[in-house]
Amino acid sequence: MKRIVAICWLSCLVIAARAQEASTPVPTTLSYKEAVQIAIKNNYLLNQEKNNLELSQSVRANNVARLAPSVSSTFTALRIDGNSFNQNEGKVENGVRDNVYGSVDANLMLFNGFNRINTIRQSNDLLRAQTSVVKRTEQQVISDVSSQYLQVLLDQELLKIAERNIELLKAQLEQIKGQVELGAKAEVDGITQDALVKGAELMFLRARVTLRNDKALLSQTMLVDAAADYSLEDPQWDANFAASLDQNLDQLVATALANRADYQGALYTENAALHFVHATRATYYPNLVAFGSYGSAYNKLQGSAARGFRDQFFTDNTQLQYGLQLNIPIFNNLSNRLNVVRTKVAYNNAKLVRSNVENTVKNDVLKAYLNFQDAIAAYQAAEVQLHAAELSYNLEKERYDLGITDLVQYTQANQNYVKAQGDFAQSKFTITFQKILLDFAVGTLKFEDIP
Incomplete structure (x- = not known):
């Protein structure tokens, strides 16, 4: 109860101070x-x-x-129950799968008129x-x-x-x-x-x-x-x-x-x-854009003997993409x-x-x-x-x-x-x-x- 009274009293002081500040004497x-x-x-x-x-x-x-350049980072964690493609095994499997994706993406406009x-x-x-x-x-x-x-x-x-x-x-x-x-x-x-x-x-x-x-x-x-x-x-x-x-x-x-x-x-x-x-x-x-992306993934079908998170995410599944994109307006x-x-x-x-x-x-x-x-x-x-x-x-x-x-x-x-x-x-x-x-x-x- 004392704490509530103290909070109310402090709120009144703040409101009074703001009102005094707003009105110029x-x-x-x-x-x-x-x-x-x-x-x-x-x-x-x-x-x-x-x-x-x-x-x-x-x-x-x-x-x-x-x-x-514009830089963004994404991180996704999800669970799939049903058919899914196992990237490590290269086949479709049915079951409960845990997946983790992460990437860092960058884009730089080189020329846009x-x-x-x-x-x-x-x-x-x-x-x-x-x-x-x-x-x-x-x-x-x-x-x-x-x-x-x-x-x-x-x-x-x-x-x-x-x-x-x-x-x-x-x-x-x-x-x-x-x-x-x-x-x-x-x-x-x-x-x-x-x-x-x-x-x-x-x-x-x-x-x-x-x-x-x-x-x-x-x-x-x-x-x-x-x-x-x-x-x-x-x-x-x-x-x-x-x-x-x-x-x-x-x-x-x-x-x-x-x-x-x-x-x-x-x-x-x-x-x-x-x-x-x-x-x-x-x-x-036309405009020319340079892009780059570095990311990785982890997936594991429950009940299987997949490699661990550290091995998959930081070694096995890393991926680097970069290139140029030319957009030409036609009509x-x-x-x-x-x-x-x-x-x-x-x-x-x-x-x-x-x-x-x-x-x-x-x-x-x-x-x-x-x-x-x-x-x-x-x-x-x-x-x-x-x-x-x-x-x-x-x-x-x-x-x-x-x-x-x-x-x-x-x-x-x-x-x-x-x-x-x-x-x-x-x-x-x-x-x-x-x-x-x-x-x-x-x-x-x-x-x-x-x-």
């Missing part, structure tokens, strides 16, 4: 690099492609090993293609996490802006109420200001809901518990790090064609399809021709895919390049707009406190200032993400380069 304050690292570790698509990469490595190893060579080349290219798929999938994960992480950062910033706006409007409301009681302001100003406070509170609630939704999406991408309580750390990147482009569009396109893993994978897949065509054409040619109902046509079609389709990926790469680089330039211009404009809106708000607040201007102009200045803060935050995070998108389009996005 999320720190209270999550940095951008930590978010990317967690997503790369947990993303199921990336892990599937890594598993496929392991399979491609095994396929390549198998194709290389096929250059060596270069099928194995082209198959190895095909597997090499398919392995490189799968490696490219893993690399591009990892870049896609980094891009997705970057987009969602920066969106949550923007949501946090907009929530803070909305919260500060509520505080300012409430403070202004208390000031207006005091002035209304003294008769310095009209009662309608207090009602209008209270409505502005309620509107700001509604915007705050909406900003909080948006933050929660975007944060849940980020948690889903990282494959962590959506209910986990964590906050995102602002990477504090200088938006001016991308104020200028070091390369023109043509240089970026050339860099992308040399680095984009999906384009390189398409090239490798095309080459693999071509090698498969050559490998399939080998069925048109097999056009099956070989059909297979060649299939591989040619697959090769032509691979060329079309590669051409399409090449065009996609060029379009992606063009869009990322133009969007990045637009983001730079938007950031510069938003920075000037924020400065002007801040000056205008401070001026209108001072004039309203002095009674020089009315509440409408002050409210408009406050709304413009809040909007300018949001636009600047949007442009700051957008220009950062556009730089990541440009690296993703060019194919140079790497986890190691994350600051």
